[in-house]
Amino acid sequence: MSVPLILASKSVPRRNVLNSAGVCPTIRVSHVDEPAALERAAREAGVAVADLSVDQRVMILAEAKAQAVHQAYRDVAATAAAAHGERVTGYPLRAAEVAEAGMSADGDDSKGAEHVAHAGGNAGAGAGTDTDGGISKNAEPSSILAGPQLDYSKASVATTRDFSGVSIPTETEPISVIVGEQAGLSRSAVGPLILGCDSMFLMNGECYGKPHSVEVARERLRAMRGHTGELWTGHCLIDFATGRVARGTSHAKVHFCDYTDDDIERYIATGEPLEVAGSFTLEGFGGAFIDGIEGDPHGIIGLSLPLARRLCAELGVSWTDLWNVGRGVKEPEDKASGVAHAESAQQNGLGGTPKNAVIIPPKENVHQPGDGWIECACGRKHWGTNGASGILLARRDEASGEVTHVVMQHRAMWSAEGGTWGIPGGATADGENPIEGALRESYEEANITPEDIEVVGAYREDHGPWAYTTVFAFEKPGHRVEPKANDDESMEIEWVPVDDVPNRKLLTAMRTDWPNFAARLRELAAQAR
Template identity: 35%
Template structure:
């Protein structure tokens, strides 16, 4: 019997990544107000680094789902994983584009250049006989973008795909032809670093294969 994992994310890409690795999580999306949370944190602590934003949001999602189970009177008896990705580009931190115009402007900036995709991972050991640990880490992957013409940018944005994800691209989707290469973990760019998750699990004495049926 596999150790239950709750994925505190509505991302289809993260779910597909886990499933492709033999893990079948229970999906529980959170209702975290991400812009408001980041704004409050920056008001209190000053401007956050991109890695800090990713980890802050991953933690908030994970904790919100874990707390929601308690409020609903449910026993999780599971590991809870929250993830969030942001793109660091030219010293700025970007999440999902606000609209098509924003996505076009983003791609005009990314075209021919490079950015770093940071994904925060937060794990709560909410098993009945678990450690009660709550901690996280960030995986970062450098992404090199091809140089796109304006027509290519507008055609890609018109598909709607860039509006769905942080960074305004899906390396495992229609944007695959526009990525010249990466430095780091491919799965991290998709949205969830399997090697990092394996390391986090080891901290609570769970072997990777124990998540598989």
């Protein structure tokens, strides 16, 4: 398996540079306060921020971003390693009722019921069935698969069977033993590698970051035309397994043409120059206004491949060990594919009216390692090539110790069973175990800070090639989690009174499992008193 790379940036150009070089990174935003980081570094050096050179600035910010993400992953690993209690594993496909009923190739059952996989907060772990949606509830998966792209938020092929009322065989093991045996962050000998980047443009001795406003962009672009500047990029690479750090900078000269005022106004109107270092791009609208480059062109885009390769070598990792993208291999379908499916749905008589139009996820959603649909032994598809997991976080009354609230996610409309309530979670990324994946996803989606919770148990529904792990957790004594929607996968995140959960419009899997989950939480709370 390749060494996972975590990119501490949401920059699309940086991600694209890596993808084109055969590396699909995990994206983790650092949320670093850049002005504060520069002020702190300048204060420690006994100088003013204005006295910091451009190479010092980009290096300070690159390391701040890498270290912030490194600490976030250390918090995840520490909470996962401290997990206690039991993990119950259910094997629904081994149940006698399932075996007696038989299973057709398309995963249909005699009841015709459709039970959504344990999607947690991720749009892809399982897809809901909407009887009024673009996919008919009775549509055969074979006819659905004939379309160019499926809308997995409605396609029945993305649901799993209804195992309610089935006597599911289970196994119970200490969760600490499972964590100790599974591959994950704390057991890795090398990696994942965490890469922080920052770029600034130097023109006439002045450092330019992102302009952020039309007025600043206009002023800078006028000053740059017909002149030459330098684009500096700083990189910081951290090996999570060893804590070793490698640092370096790259720069290149950029020669601009003598573009007109009209060119400037039209370029600003695209919005492109407002949020990029130096107010220009090489790979976008601004590329035509660059007459020449001296130095590393990838550094101008924001990620220097030669520098990244050298930093990997410093840490004892071959660049080719990061390759995880095959040439000519089609990228896996995303969580809510459907760009071309609305038309095919109409052609196949499966709906597709304006009322049932496919809801497309935001363009910012990206494919990451571990994303993708799995052909399950139950005959359906599930999200997560390494499986998926989510956090069911409970709050207890300080006096009685009883569970009073749980964190719930109101799922975005474009996601599977959009508009329903579930728990935050998602696909397990390469290099992490299900508990670590649940902790990472729940922080990214719902701001559930791993250092403020303790894992007290888990339930794993195992289908063979795919499994979903529901991780049970409590707030640590004296700690409080303030959940909020951190990304576009949620309409809202909130503490829901435990007695009110059944009254919400729940994700199908959560509706089915909630009675057992509520009982398990009460039992765990009683044990913790």
